[in-house]
Amino acid sequence: MRGFELNAMCYSFNDAANRAAFVSDEEAYCRKYGLTEEQRAAVAARDVLAMLDAGGNVYYLAKLAGILGLNVQDLGALQTGRSVADFKAMLVAARAGVDADLGGLHLGQRASGTAQHRENA
Amino acid sequence: MRGFELNAMCYSFNDAANRAAFVSDEEAYCRKYGLTEEQRAAVAARDVLAMLDAGGNVYYLAKLAGILGLNVQDLGALQTGRSVADFKAMLVAARAGVDADLGGLHLGQRASGTAQHRENA
Amino acid sequence: MMAQIVGGYFTSHVPAIGGAIQRGDQQAEYWSPFFDGFPSVRQWLGDVSPDVAVVFYNDHGLNFFLDAMPTFAVGAAARYDNADEGWGLPVYKSFEGHPNLSWHVIETLVEAEFDITTCQKMMVDHALSIPFELAWPDAEAWPVKLVPIAINTVQFPLPSPRRCFALGQAVGRALRSWKGDERIVVMGTGGLSHQLEGARAGFMNPEYDRFCLDHLADDPAALTRHSAEEVAELAGTQGVEILNWIAARGALGDAPLAMVMRNYHVPISNTAAATVVLEPA
Amino acid sequence: MMAQIVGGYFTSHVPAIGGAIQRGDQQAEYWSPFFDGFPSVRQWLGDVSPDVAVVFYNDHGLNFFLDAMPTFAVGAAARYDNADEGWGLPVYKSFEGHPNLSWHVIETLVEAEFDITTCQKMMVDHALSIPFELAWPDAEAWPVKLVPIAINTVQFPLPSPRRCFALGQAVGRALRSWKGDERIVVMGTGGLSHQLEGARAGFMNPEYDRFCLDHLADDPAALTRHSAEEVAELAGTQGVEILNWIAARGALGDAPLAMVMRNYHVPISNTAAATVVLEPA
Ligand SMILES: [Fe+3]
Ligand SMILES: [Fe+3]
Numbered sequence: 196m197r198g199f200e201l202n203a204m205c206y207s208f209n210d211a212a213n214r215a216a217f218v219s220d221e222e223a224y225c226r227k228y229g230l231t232e233e234q235r236a237a238v239a240a241r242d243v244l245a246m247l248d249a250g251g252n253v254y255y256l257a258k259l260a261g262i263l264g265l266n267v268q269d270l271g272a273l274q275t276g277r278s279v280a281d282f283k284a285m286l287v288a289a290r291a292g293v294d295a296d297l298g299g300l301h302l303g304q305r306a307s308g309t310a311q312h313r314e315n316a
Numbered sequence: 317m318r319g320f321e322l323n324a325m326c327y328s329f330n331d332a333a334n335r336a337a338f339v340s341d342e343e344a345y346c347r348k349y350g351l352t353e354e355q356r357a358a359v360a361a362r363d364v365l366a367m368l369d370a371g372g373n374v375y376y377l378a379k380l381a382g383i384l385g386l387n388v389q390d391l392g393a394l395q396t397g398r399s400v401a402d403f404k405a406m407l408v409a410a411r412a413g414v415d416a417d418l419g420g421l422h423l424g425q426r427a428s429g430t431a432q433h434r435e436n437a
Numbered sequence: 438m439m440a441q442i443v444g445g446y447f448t449s450h451v452p453a454i455g456g457a458i459q460r461g462d463q464q465a466e467y468w469s470p471f472f473d474g475f476p477s478v479r480q481w482l483g484d485v486s487p488d489v490a491v492v493f494y495n496d497h498g499l500n501f502f503l504d505a506m507p508t509f510a511v512g513a514a515a516r517y518d519n520a521d522e523g524w525g526l527p528v529y530k531s532f533e534g535h536p537n538l539s540w541h542v543i544e545t546l547v548e549a550e551f552d553i554t555t556c557q558k559m560m561v562d563h564a565l566s567i568p569f570e571l572a573w574p575d576a577e578a579w580p581v582k583l584v585p586i587a588i589n590t591v592q593f594p595l596p597s598p599r600r601c602f603a604l605g606q607a608v609g610r611a612l613r614s615w616k617g618d619e620r621i622v623v624m625g626t627g628g629l630s631h632q633l634e635g636a637r638a639g640f641m642n643p644e645y646d647r648f649c650l651d652h653l654a655d656d657p658a659a660l661t662r663h664s665a666e667e668v669a670e671l672a673g674t675q676g677v678e679i680l681n682w683i684a685a686r687g688a689l690g691d692a693p694l695a696m697v698m699r700n701y702h703v704p705i706s707n708t709a710a711a712t713v714v715l716e717p718a
Numbered sequence: 719m720m721a722q723i724v725g726g727y728f729t730s731h732v733p734a735i736g737g738a739i740q741r742g743d744q745q746a747e748y749w750s751p752f753f754d755g756f757p758s759v760r761q762w763l764g765d766v767s768p769d770v771a772v773v774f775y776n777d778h779g780l781n782f783f784l785d786a787m788p789t790f791a792v793g794a795a796a797r798y799d800n801a802d803e804g805w806g807l808p809v810y811k812s813f814e815g816h817p818n819l820s821w822h823v824i825e826t827l828v829e830a831e832f833d834i835t836t837c838q839k840m841m842v843d844h845a846l847s848i849p850f851e852l853a854w855p856d857a858e859a860w861p862v863k864l865v866p867i868a869i870n871t872v873q874f875p876l877p878s879p880r881r882c883f884a885l886g887q888a889v890g891r892a893l894r895s896w897k898g899d900e901r902i903v904v905m906g907t908g909g910l911s912h913q914l915e916g917a918r919a920g921f922m923n924p925e926y927d928r929f930c931l932d933h934l935a936d937d938p939a940a941l942t943r944h945s946a947e948e949v950a951e952l953a954g955t956q957g958v959e960i961l962n963w964i965a966a967r968g969a970l971g972d973a974p975l976a977m978v979m980r981n982y983h984v985p986i987s988n989t990a991a992a993t994v995v996l997e998p999a
Contacts, residue, residue, distance in 0.1 A: 199557050199784060206783045208804045244916065253915040253955070254779045254872045258804030267734075267988050271919040286920055286985040293924045293984050297931070300755050303977040305997075318592075320503060320838050327502045329523045365635065374634040374674070375498045375591045379523030388453075388707050392638040407639055407704040414643045414703050418650070421474050424696040426716070504840065505786060508833035547875040550884075552789035552833040555873065559785065592836065594828040603831075 198250020201238070204228035205255035214262050243273050319371020322359070325349035326376035335383050364394050440538075440615040443485035443622055444697070444716035445689045446478060447653075447682050450494070450567045450626040453706040455526065458570055467705075474700030474712040475571050481697050481714050482572055487622035489535055490581045491542075491612060493605065493684040494564040494626045495590040497522065500556075506592050507554035509604055511546065512585040513539040517561045529566035535582040538615055542584060545611035551604055561585055564681075568626045571712075581622065588684060590627070590677045595665040601680045602661045605687020612688065625685025627678025629701075631708035634674055641709040643701075645671040649679055650701060654715050655693040657686040675708075686715075694718055721819075721896040724766035724903055725978070725997035726970045727759060728934075728963050731775070731848045731907040734987040736807065739851055748986075755981030755993040756852050762978050762995050763853055768903035770816055771862040772823075772893060774886065774965040775845040775907045776871040778803065781837075787873050788835035790885055792827065793866040794820040798842045810847035816863040819896055823865060826892035832885055842866055845962075849907045852993075862903065869965060871908070871958045876946040882961045883942045886968020893969065906966025908959025910982075912989035915955055922990040924982075926952040930960055931982060935996050936974040938967040956989075967996075975999055 204225065207213040217224040225235050237245035241263060246256055260270055272282035290298070325346065328334040338345040346356050358366035362384060367377055381391055393403040411419070454471070457463065463472040499522050501507065513536050519529035546553050561583075569579055586608065589595060596604075612621050629649065632640040652659040660683050669677050697714035704710070735752070738744065744753040780803050782788065794817050800810035827834050842864075850860055867889065870876055877885075893902050910930065913921040933940040941964050950958050978995035985991070 197557065197784075202784055203558075205804075206779055209780060209802055211802060211806055214804070214806075247915055252779075252784075252873060257914070258779065261805040267914055270914060271988055274916060274919045282920060286922075286988060289922050289924070289990075290984045293982070294928075297924060297928045298982050298984070299751070300758070300979065300981045301977075302758055302979050305976070305978060318503075318838065323503055324839075326523075327498055330499060330521055332521060332525055335523070335525075368634055373498075373503075373592060378633070379498065382524040388633055391633065392707055395635060395638045403639060407641075407707060410641050410643075410709075411703045414701070415647075418643060418647045419701050419703070420470070421477070421698065421700045422696075423477055423698050426695070426697060501786070503836075503838040505782070505788065505791065505835050505837050507786065507788060507835040508828065510786065544875045547789065547877060550878070550881045552877065552881070552885075554786050554788040554835050555784075556786050557784040594825050596828060596833065597831070600831045600833070604833075 198234065198252065200229045200231060201234040201246065201249060201251045202255040204230065205251070205259045208258040208262060217262060243270055319355065319373065321350045321352060322355040322367065322370060322372045323376040325351065326372070326380045329379040329383060338383060364391055438616060438618050440612055440617050440619045440621055442609065442612055442689060443487050443620050444481070444714065445623045445625065445685055445694070446482070446568070446572065447625045447685060447711070447713040448568050448571060449628060449705070449708060449710040449712070450564045451706045451708050451710065452563050452567070454567050455563055455570065458574070459527070470702040471700070471705050471710050474698065477698040478572060478712060478714055482622070485622070485716070486620060487581050488619045489538060489584065489621045490624055491584045491586065491608065491621055491688065492565055492568070492624040492626065493586050493588060493681040495678055495681060496587050497562050497564060498591065499562040500560040501587070503592060506589055507587065508589050508596050509551060510554040510556050510559070510587040511539060511543050512556045512559050512583070513543060514556065514558050517559060517583060517585060519562065519566055520560050522562055529563070529570070530579065532561065532565070532579055532583040535584055538617065538619070539584050541615050542608055542611045545614070546607055549607045551607060559585070564626050568624055586684070588680050590680055595677060596680065597665050598663055598668060598680060598683050599661040601684040602657065602687040605684035609688035609690055623685050623688045625682035627681045628672065628676055629679060629709045629711045630672045630676040632673030632675055633707060637673070639707055640673045641703060642671055642673065642676070643703060643709060646701065646709050646711065649682070650699060650711060650713065653682070653686055653713060654696045657683065689715060692718065719897060719899050721893055721898050721900045721902055723890065723893055723970060724768050724901050725762070725995060726904045726906065726966055726975070727763070727849070727853065728906045728966060728992070728994040729849050729852060730909060730986070730989060730991040730993070731845045732987045732989050732991065733844050735848050736844055736851065739855070740808065751983040752981070752986050752991050755979065758979040759853060759993060759995055763903070766903065766997070767901060768862050769900045770819060770865065770902045771905055772865045772867065772889065772902055772969065773846055773849070773905040773907065774867050774869060774962040776959055776962060777868050778843050778845060779872070780843040781841040782868070784873060787870055788868065789870050789877050790832060791835040791837050791840070791868040792820060792824050793837045793840050793864070794824060795837065795839050798840060798864060798866060800843065800847055801841050803843055810844070810851070811860065813842065813846070813860055813864040816865055819898065819900070820865050822896050823889055823892045826895070827888055830888045832888060840866070845907050849905055867965070869961050871961055876958060877961065878946050879944055879949060879961060879964050880942040882965040883938065883968040886965035890969035890971055904966050904969045906963035908962045909953065909957055910960060910990045910992045911953040911957040913954030913956055914988060918954070920988055921954045922984055923952055923954065923957070924984060924990060927982065927990050927992065930963070931980060931992060931994065934963070934967055934994060935977045938964065970996060973999065
């Protein structure tokens with residue numbers, strides 16, 4: 196049901212000792228959290244899409260990703276079947292879709308001066 | 317603020333090992349939970365009203381009461397300055413305030429028979 | 438194919454009831470006026486043969502603590518265990534959940550702007566176990582699946598009777614729209630009037646209890662005209678568990694109901710005890 | 719004597735921002751378009767000199783887990799600590815709470831039929847720490863006390879934009895009725911559009927982001943016409959953090975506000991980043 200065991204295991208990785216325990220004996224650690232076969236297979240294969248299919252929630256999976264040395268760009272590349280360089284290039288390319296009046300810093304007119312704000316205090 | 321430390325200590329008593337630790341060294345156990353002076357004094361004095369004044373919540377205090385061998389009648393007696401026998405007698409005496417049409421078992425007319433219920437299934 | 442709500446079962450859940458059951462004290466003079474209400478409950482349950490129980494109750498500091506105290510919590514687990522509540526008493530039987538129905542209730546409630554806490558794992562306490570022990574005393578395993586809904590009656594501020602009734606109404610809509618063939622019994626546990634704490638310890642209020650029992654079947658909205666603070670004053674600070682009854686009654690729908698049985702007895706332990714069964718008229 | 723809401727500060731809170739700060743990369747080509755927005759934020763904060771920050775944010779699996787996932791959680795602690803979020807990164811500074819104001823907010827919300835979870839002890843994550851690090855980069859201790867309000871953006875079903883806006887409005891009423899002389903800044907953190915998971919990983923949507931930024935000051939109700947599911951579609955499954963912005967905007971009151979600054983840049987990490995300051999017109 197919605198990947199509870201897998202997410203519970205990933206939530207435990209907030210604790211450094213648990214991360215170390217997973218690294219030193221992944222099989223035993225997965226067994227301790229009662230992962231389903233589907234969940235266990237997805238973790239063993241480092242298959243993020245399969246982890247999601249098995250009910251993994253990306254907010255918890257991100258902690259497992261950290262153990263595996265994967266950042267969010269690596270995850271994106273894995274999930275979309277791109278190289279990491281291509282995935283990053285795709286992100287940067289999205290900038291072209293941002294109009295000049297949307298992108299960048301825009302400073303507004305302050306309704307009132309600094310002094311007046313302080314006087315209200 | 318609302319007795320958090322005292323309540324946290326009492327909540328820990330769901331675990332038998334914690335109850336044993338409290339019994340074997342009450343002072344150290346209270347220190348571990350950072351009880352305020354007022355909370356610590358109330359616990360030391362077995363003064364339930366003072367525990368309540370110090371922010372204790374009766375749902376959690378009931379677990380401490382168990383360690384101290386006090387049931388809810390004992391607690392009631394302590395808090396109302398009665399003997400336990402008097403407190404129990406007061407509870408039973410409340411029965412006199414219950415009218416005959418309120419107290420006791422009243423069976424209603426079933427709208428429909430048993431058979432009909434099963435047929436709805 | 439639609440699920441059917443077969444009726445409502447309400448009862449006090451005082452821990453001491455569990456002690457009386459363990460000791461076999463059901464027919465002792467002190468206890469029999471309370472236990473004598475249950476043959477009719479059991480007969481009714483046998484007649485309507487529910488598959489699922491949706492239970493409004495309150496946790497007594499087993500599963501929830503003040504670090505995260507939900508106003509309303511809905512279980513979505515496949516199984517719910519009891520555990521030591523602090524007194525080292527025998528642990529009660531586990532409950533089988535109904536996760537799919539739980540998620541349907543949860544989705545309906547969030548859609549209806551109830552800001553519930555969703556519990557994919559939770560322990561349940563005597564407030565669930567004792568009503569089940571009373572209803573099915575000889576069961577090896579509970580004959581119904583469980584959807585537990587916990588209401589905060591422990592830490593002020595408490596939800597108002599009006600809000601609890603509305604919660605129940607929304608749960609009722611969820612149950613009636615569930616596309617399964619389950620027969621559902623709704624339960625409300627706790628109360629009636631009692632107060633464990635302070636100078637007013639031992640307080641009971643048969644007048645307010647009568648008001649609740651007299652309006653529960655036909656005019657439950659009457660119970661929602663008090664604030665939570667007024668209920669604490671009228672029913673005692675633990676008598677606010679009537680909020681569980683109010684929510685359960687809300688789930689049973691807006692039509693007046695038939696009173697199958699009603700039992701009221703003062704006191705068991707420090708509590709004015711009551712048991713009620715309602716069904717569609 | 720009444721508390722005063724001095725305005726609102728909104729920003730993305732991507733963990734990678736913390737990494738950039740640690741490495742001193744603020745002026746690196748990749749990062750400067752984002753960090754260049756903050757001198758004006760800091761100047762404004764210096765001008766309005768708040769004492770308290772009421773922050774709408776989402777927990778990323780540090781304090782809350784699926785065993786008890788609140789829709790809305792309000793902190794009532796005297797102190798909030800950060801902790802290892804799973805990556806062994808340096809732990810952020812602690813926050814001083816404002817329990818009395820928290821309880822006032824909590825009481826107002828429950829009275830207004832918001833079914834919050836009350837947290838007398840809680841940890842807070844980068845969604846709070848990064849906006850503070852950006853606002854007060856040289857602070858030894860945070861210059862404001864914290865009232866944290868967490869919104870579930872993690873586990874469906876999510877509260878609707880409309881419900882989050884209503885939550886914020888109720889918090890705003892609580893703040894304006896607080897009988898203290900505090901100057902309060904409201905914060906909303908997270909977003910804008912991004913999606914970390916699945917075949918659509920890397921999705922951003924400047925069109926929807928523009929819609930949000932264009933309506934935030936003058937017509938925030940426009941943001942409440944989508945369902946939570948529609949927002950997940952439009953903003954990405956992590957872009958639903960815009961719910962935090964919507965709630966924060968609700969707390970700032972119903973009148974149109976002046977836009978003090980606004981910055982938008984694509985991408986930082988996988989995210990369309992934005993920073994906004996609003997104040998009473
Ligand atoms: Fe109870
Ligand atoms: Fe985030």
